[in-house]
Amino acid sequence: MKVSELEDLHGQIATCPACDLCKSRTHAVPGEGAANAEVMLVGEGPGFHEDQQARPFVGPAGHFLDELLSSVGLRRSEVYITNVVKCRPPQNRDPLPAEIEACRRHLERQIDLIKPRLIVTLGRYSLAWFFPKDSISKVHGHLRQRDGRYFVHMYHPAAALHAGNLRSVIMEDFLKVPVALAQAREASQTAAAATAAVEPAAEQMRLF
Numbered sequence: 112m113k114v115s116e117l118e119d120l121h122g123q124i125a126t127c128p129a130c131d132l133c134k135s136r137t138h139a140v141p142g143e144g145a146a147n148a149e150v151m152l153v154g155e156g157p158g159f160h161e162d163q164q165a166r167p168f169v170g171p172a173g174h175f176l177d178e179l180l181s182s183v184g185l186r187r188s189e190v191y192i193t194n195v196v197k198c199r200p201p202q203n204r205d206p207l208p209a210e211i212e213a214c215r216r217h218l219e220r221q222i223d224l225i226k227p228r229l230i231v232t233l234g235r236y237s238l239a240w241f242f243p244k245d246s247i248s249k250v251h252g253h254l255r256q257r258d259g260r261y262f263v264h265m266y267h268p269a270a271a272l273h274a275g276n277l278r279s280v281i282m283e284d285f286l287k288v289p290v291a292l293a294q295a296r297e298a299s300q301t302a303a304a305a306t307a308a309v310e311p312a313a314e315q316m317r318l319f
């Protein structure tokens with residue numbers, strides 16, 4: 112059911128006409144990965160290669176992202192990867208505020224369906240989507256929690272292609288991902304155990 116809902120959403124995104132980026136795209140890039148992923152990675156928008164292949168993070172920045180995932184023992188197939196805007200901005204320019212807002216509902220729906228324990232924001236546009244007041248230079252590598260969900264903030268992998276000194280920073284920041292995931296799993300188990308302890312008591316209340 113959940114898989115088919117996600118596939119339906121991908122179909123809707125593929126033909127979405129909600130902003131002008133639909134006019135210049137070759138393909139929309141909804142996202143890909145496991146429908147029950149614990150980790151969702153959210154980038155900025157598709158680039159040239161992604162637009163051609165309808166897949167997220169398949170160009171040089173994507174190869175670096177694969178390295179990062181591998182460095183913490185994760186495979187692409189077990190996470191879910193998407194972007195703030197699903198269609199390529201012309202000449203890889205930054206997405207406009209109106210485009211980000213038009214596309215907001217798609218990412219909201221993806222989060223609703225997949226319910227990741229941990230969201231990794233990649234770059235400042237992704238950070239701003241979730242935490243508009245924060246600056247990537249101040250919060251990169253930070254782990255935090257909001258409404259029961261964990262977040263780790265990273266520079267965009269493409270930044271390492273333009274500024275080589277950021278490569279080691281990004282690699283170090285990415286080590287927070289398994290830490291955050293372990294914390295999120297533990298919090299979930301604690302919450303489940305607390306619920307299980309309350310339920311028999313409630314049952315007894317009904318019996319007497």
Ligand code: SF4
Pocket residue numbers: 124127128129130131132133139196197198210213214215217
């Ligand atoms: S960027 Fe988002 S809102 Fe704009 S056309 Fe593509 S899918 Fe639709």
